[in-house]
Amino acid sequence: MPGPILAFNDLGCSKGGRQLFQGVNCTVQCGRWLHVMGANGIGKTSLLRMLCGLSPIESGDILWEGRSIRAQRDAFQQDLCYLGHLNGLQESMTVRENLAFATALRGHACDAKTVSVTLARFGVAGRGEQLVRHLSQGQKRRVALARLSLSPARLWVLDEPFVAMDDTGIRMLSDLIAQHLASGGITVLTSHQSVGIGTVPAQPLELRA
Numbered sequence: 001m002p003g004p005i006l007a008f009n010d011l012g013c014s015k016g017g018r019q020l021f022q023g024v025n026c027t028v029q030c031g032r033w034l035h036v037m038g039a040n041g042i043g044k045t046s047l048l049r050m051l052c053g054l055s056p057i058e059s060g061d062i063l064w065e066g067r068s069i070r071a072q073r074d075a076f077q078q079d080l081c082y083l084g085h086l087n088g089l090q091e092s093m094t095v096r097e098n099l100a101f102a103t104a105l106r107g108h109a110c111d112a113k114t115v116s117v118t119l120a121r122f123g124v125a126g127r128g129e130q131l132v133r134h135l136s137q138g139q140k141r142r143v144a145l146a147r148l149s150l151s152p153a154r155l156w157v158l159d160e161p162f163v164a165m166d167d168t169g170i171r172m173l174s175d176l177i178a179q180h181l182a183s184g185g186i187t188v189l190t191s192h193q194s195v196g197i198g199t200v201p202a203q204p205l206e207l208r209a
């Protein structure tokens with residue numbers, strides 16, 4: 001059995017002088033997914049943002065492969081793909097440019113055929129030359145999934161990824177995450193809906209004030 005690769009150690013968070021949560025402890029192994037749950041405003045997005053280095057860790061620590069993420073910022077960022085509310089897409093670029101840009105940032109070239117095949121896989125074939133800002137919310141989500149599928153990152157951090165998805169999109173995303181887990185990846189996600197990811201049971205993390 002592989003050892004834990006992601007760990008939250010006594011993690012706490014406050015915003016605007018108010019304590020949101022504290023004393024969060026858990027470990028996540030390869031091939032598992034963490035379902036971060038809790039009431040509106042409890043701090044789920046805040047936790048994900050700390051994990052991604054978008055906000056500082058105020059108390060406790062987050063470990064990746066046994067080392068604080070603060071001590072290995074660049075290497076950890078290479079291992080991470082974050083899908084937030086804004087989908088991580090550049091609105092003023094075309095769909096195709098977005099995918100090429102995202103993969104280039106990670107030092108990979110992505111040829112036109114791969115982009116076309118990937119867009120078709122997520123049901124947005126033929127949208128490649130369209131500006132992202134002209135897509136519907138659900139189509140943007142699908143392009144974000146296409147971006148995710150091209151990412152070699154081992155850790156996927158997804159904030160409410162099922163929002164704005166139709167049933168087909170929800171299935172596509174579940175299958176994509178299941179595939180990621182099967183290849184030894186880890187996913188941390190928030191969702192107010194109950195979620196099924198293949199046959200892999202959720203590892204629940206309930207945030208409480």
Ligand SMILES: Nc1ncnc2c1ncn2[C@@H]1O[C@H](COP(=O)(O)OP(=O)(O)OP(=O)(O)O)[C@@H](O)[C@H]1O
Pocket residue numbers: 015016020038039040041042043044045046047
């Ligand atoms: N920069 C900030 N300054 C002050 N308060 C903030 C800041 N960012 C977030 N908050 C507050 O922190 C709390 C937690 O926000 P967060 O978005 O993490 O919650 P959440 O659990 O993801 O909520 P939801 O389920 O509604 O999406 C909220 O009350 C929010 O208003």
